[in-house]
Amino acid sequence: MSVDQVNPNDESKYAASARAFRDNVSRDLANDELRSNFRGAMDYLVDKRKTALSDSDELETLREQCKLIKQRCLVKLPHLLEALEEKLTANGIKVHWAETITEANEIIAEIIESKNGKTVVKGKSMVSEETALNDHLESRDIECLESDMGEYIVQLAKEHPSHIIMPAIHQNKKQVADLFAKNIEGFEHTTDVDALIQQGRNVLRDKFCNADVGVSGVNFAVAETGTLCLVENEGNGRMCTTVPDLHIAITGIEKVVEHLSDVPPLLSLLTRSATGQAISTYFNMISHPRQQDEKDGPGEVHLVLLDNGRSQMYSDDELRQTLQCIRCGACMNHCPVYTRIGGHAYGTVYPGPIGKIVSPHMLGLEATTNLPTASSLCGACGEVCPVKIPIPKLLLRLRQESVKPKGAPQVMKGQGSGRKTSEAFIWSVWSMIHKQPLFYRTSMWFATRLRFLMPKKLGAWTVARSAPKLAPKTLHERIKEREQAAKGK
Amino acid sequence: MSQVNTLHLRDYPKNPTKVYLYGTCLADSLFPDSGIDAIEFLERQGIEVIFPQGQSCCGQPAYNSGYTDEAKAVALEQIRHFPLDIPIVIISGSCGGMMRHHYKDLLKDEPGIEKFCDRIFEFTEFLVNSLNVQLNDSGPAERVALHTSCAARREMGVHITGKKLIEQLDNVELVTHDYESECCGFGGTFSVKHGDISNVMVSDKTKNLVNADVVRYVSADWGCMMNINGSLEHQKESLRGEHIASYLLARNAMDNTGDKS
Ligand code: SF4
Numbered sequence: 165m166s167v168d169q170v171n172p173n174d175e176s177k178y179a180a181s182a183r184a185f186r187d188n189v190s191r192d193l194a195n196d197e198l199r200s201n202f203r204g205a206m207d208y209l210v211d212k213r214k215t216a217l218s219d220s221d222e223l224e225t226l227r228e229q230c231k232l233i234k235q236r237c238l239v240k241l242p243h244l245l246e247a248l249e250e251k252l253t254a255n256g257i258k259v260h261w262a263e264t265i266t267e268a269n270e271i272i273a274e275i276i277e278s279k280n281g282k283t284v285v286k287g288k289s290m291v292s293e294e295t296a297l298n299d300h301l302e303s304r305d306i307e308c309l310e311s312d313m314g315e316y317i318v319q320l321a322k323e324h325p326s327h328i329i330m331p332a333i334h335q336n337k338k339q340v341a342d343l344f345a346k347n348i349e350g351f352e353h354t355t356d357v358d359a360l361i362q363q364g365r366n367v368l369r370d371k372f373c374n375a376d377v378g379v380s381g382v383n384f385a386v387a388e389t390g391t392l393c394l395v396e397n398e399g400n401g402r403m404c405t406t407v408p409d410l411h412i413a414i415t416g417i418e419k420v421v422e423h424l425s426d427v428p429p430l431l432s433l434l435t436r437s438a439t440g441q442a443i444s445t446y447f448n449m450i451s452h453p454r455q456q457d458e459k460d461g462p463g464e465v466h467l468v469l470l471d472n473g474r475s476q477m478y479s480d481d482e483l484r485q486t487l488q489c490i491r492c493g494a495c496m497n498h499c500p501v502y503t504r505i506g507g508h509a510y511g512t513v514y515p516g517p518i519g520k521i522v523s524p525h526m527l528g529l530e531a532t533t534n535l536p537t538a539s540s541l542c543g544a545c546g547e548v549c550p551v552k553i554p555i556p557k558l559l560l561r562l563r564q565e566s567v568k569p570k571g572a573p574q575v576m577k578g579q580g581s582g583r584k585t586s587e588a589f590i591w592s593v594w595s596m597i598h599k600q601p602l603f604y605r606t607s608m609w610f611a612t613r614l615r616f617l618m619p620k621k622l623g624a625w626t627v628a629r630s631a632p633k634l635a636p637k638t639l640h641e642r643i644k645e646r647e648q649a650a651k652g653k
Numbered sequence: 654m655s656q657v658n659t660l661h662l663r664d665y666p667k668n669p670t671k672v673y674l675y676g677t678c679l680a681d682s683l684f685p686d687s688g689i690d691a692i693e694f695l696e697r698q699g700i701e702v703i704f705p706q707g708q709s710c711c712g713q714p715a716y717n718s719g720y721t722d723e724a725k726a727v728a729l730e731q732i733r734h735f736p737l738d739i740p741i742v743i744i745s746g747s748c749g750g751m752m753r754h755h756y757k758d759l760l761k762d763e764p765g766i767e768k769f770c771d772r773i774f775e776f777t778e779f780l781v782n783s784l785n786v787q788l789n790d791s792g793p794a795e796r797v798a799l800h801t802s803c804a805a806r807r808e809m810g811v812h813i814t815g816k817k818l819i820e821q822l823d824n825v826e827l828v829t830h831d832y833e834s835e836c837c838g839f840g841g842t843f844s845v846k847h848g849d850i851s852n853v854m855v856s857d858k859t860k861n862l863v864n865a866d867v868v869r870y871v872s873a874d875w876g877c878m879m880n881i882n883g884s885l886e887h888q889k890e891s892l893r894g895e896h897i898a899s900y901l902l903a904r905n906a907m908d909n910t911g912d913k914s
Contacts, residue, residue, distance in 0.1 A: 189847075189849060189850060190849060193849055193850070193853055500835050500836045500854055501850055504850060504853050505850060534847075537847065538843070538846075538847045538850060539843060540841075540843045540844075540851070540854070541804075541840055541841075541843070542803035542840065543803050543804070543807040544803070544807075544834075546807075547807055560716070560717065560719070567718070567719040568719075587718075588720070591715050592723055594714070594715060594723065595715060595723035595724070595726050595727055598709040598712070598727040599709075599726045599727045599729070599730040600730075601708075601709060601734070605706070608681060608682050611682060623845060623848070624845050624846075624848025624849075625844060625845055625848065626887075627848055628852035628855060629855070629880065629883030629884045629886070630886040632683050632879050632883060633683070634682055634683060635682060635683055635684065635685050635686075638681050639680055639681040639685035639688040639704075640676075640681060640704075640706055642685050643676075643688070643704045646689070
């Protein structure tokens with residue numbers, strides 16, 4: 165099941181598609197074109213990052229610095245959020261708090277309706293994907309147009325982003341050309357990327373000039389100065405935040421940083437980790453609505469700060485590290501699982517390794533129980549994460565929460581929902597055997613002697629592999645014999 | 654400072670004369686030859702090897718499945734059997750990562766656990782950094798590939814030491830295969846729980862190894878090799894992996910005095 169097949173008004177639409185993870189995986193693994201699109205794109209991005217971060221000493225120094233910045237900001241989070249609200253308010257930006265995605269959507273719709281807004285242009289914002297804002301606004305007769313080229317493609321195709329930085333990375337240029345041919349009037353067929361994009365841009369241009377509202381995300385919200393920073397490459401973010409008279413920004417509470425000076429190191433590592441760029445083409449800093457003597461910019465600016473499970477991550481010292489994320493996407497680019505199954509199979513807004521550690525807090529562990537286990541724990545994600553989130557360790561932790569027995573202290577929504585009696589029983593027997601040396605050696609002695617009984621088919625394992633064969637004698641026995649032989653000499 | 658540099662910022666015992674061997678559960682019941690070969694290799698370097706019969710499994714399978722208490726009971730039992738303050742050499746990078754790093758979390762309340770963890774050395778790491786072994790190559794000319802498990806690579810830095818050892822073999826050409834650092838798709842219970850994803854990963858790995866046109870590949874991890882060899886056998890490919898301990902022993906059949914042993 166893909167996200168698109170679920171009723172858009174259902175608050176748990178992502179929960180339903182995350183539940184269908186296994187089916188999604190089978191569907192997408194069978195799609196050769198999709199797989200080759202992902203492999204090609206990920207190889208390209210991995211290479212770009214490698215070139216941009218070729219000095220390993222600099223890289224490690226910066227990663228450590230960025231980790232410490234984010235950790236400091238998280239320790240002070242409640243205080244920084246207060247300071248941010250105060251500063252933004254003083255600057256003339258209105259701040260709203262939303263605990264759930266429904267609240268966030270409601271707040272945004274009300275602001276728009278209070279201004280009689282009918283059309284919205286959106287810059288890229290994953291948090292607005294998280295709330296399924298487009299669906300909500302459409303249900304209230306407000307038209308929403310994605311202005312980031314990737315998001316625009318995904319919207320035309322009635323899909324969802326398959327990558328947090330490159331929303332349409334699952335499509336190749338031929339597929340995009342076909343999509344444009346179907347949807348853009350007067351489209352001149354081409355598979356030249358620049359010419360393709362230019363034709364898409366022409367459509368967007370018009371929309372910018374006529375939209376009532378601009379909606380954007382935020383990469384860093386600076387508490388010290390009350391500044392909203394927005395990183396982008398296409399200039400659409402700048403258009404969205406300057407042309408319409410009303411600008412609404414939406415972001416998660418973890419995006420607040422303490423000082424303006426915290427931004428440069430984070431930005432430097434963000435763009436290089438994401439796309440291998442030394443810096444993005446545009447970097448917007450929004451500090452207030454249009455001033456009296458200014459000619460452009462929106463008359464009104466709002467910021468919606470969303471929780472949606474983030475407080476739950478925050479309450480646990482280990483899980484809190486999830487909030488260090490600056491959404492660069494490097495973990496998915498380097499993930500051997502993401503590279504194979506692509507972004508849609510996860511069924512969640514955030515795919516890949518970051519999606520696996522963040523979605524269980526947003527949707528509950530019950531709906532996402534297959535995500536933390538769908539990892540070989542190879543560690544490629546943790547190795548590249550610019551803020552050093554120990555992703556494999558957090559995956560392990562979520563596995564623990566998932567199989568926790570009843571009655572354990574409550575840490576998260578859906579905890580214990582992955583516990584199966586049969587599996588728990590197997591592990592307790594396993595533990596009993598392996599913690600008693602004599603019992604273990606006896607079991608192994610029998611296993612090796614009875615190895616002819618071992619089945620040739622071992623479930624999922626033998627679909628693509630031959631079954632391993634038990635040795636005639638264990639290492640324990642052979643060493644014992646060897647030692648006795650040496651003594652006998 | 655790169656991660657690899659940090660990994661190597663540990664104290665290596667110089668001129669040790671006695672070590673423990675940790676055989677791992679996979680080698681115990683499926684691949685005991687590699688344990689025997691590791692002992693033989695170490696003994697030829699003049700090292701006395703003790704193999705405590707009380708050892709069983711490092712606890713990783715349960716730990717990676719989220720069953721912490723079950724893993725902990727097994728882990729606690731392991732440390733009891735290695736009382737002497739001598740290095741513990743382990744013939745698997747991922748079990749090494751478990752005992753060297755994850756035990757610090759799992760058994761954090763256990764007195765002396767840090768010290769225990771610091772005594773854990775992966776086989777190739779120990780040969781290079783502690784023993785500084787010098788290999789003679791007595792085998793025929795051949796091309797081989799090296800597969801390092803992800804844990805070995807990222808937690809133990811073994812891709813460097815494994816490579817260093819193979820490069821000492823004069824007649825062996827070490828061939829880099831495509832996507833060398835990418836996971837083979839094993840991941841313990843992952844390969845069963847998410848068999849379809851794991852299958853695609855191991856198929857890619859075997860394709861890349863076969864394309865490297867080598868006579869064998871070597872690895873220091875039976876987990877990965879069970880996966881990769883199983884897939885190769887299933888595909889009726891002749892290529893197989895060999896544990897690095899067995900490979901080095903076979904190639905280095907001459908001892909340091911030049912006598913055929
Ligand atoms: S978890 Fe790390 S690597 Fe992944 S998106 Fe977040 S910051 Fe980037």
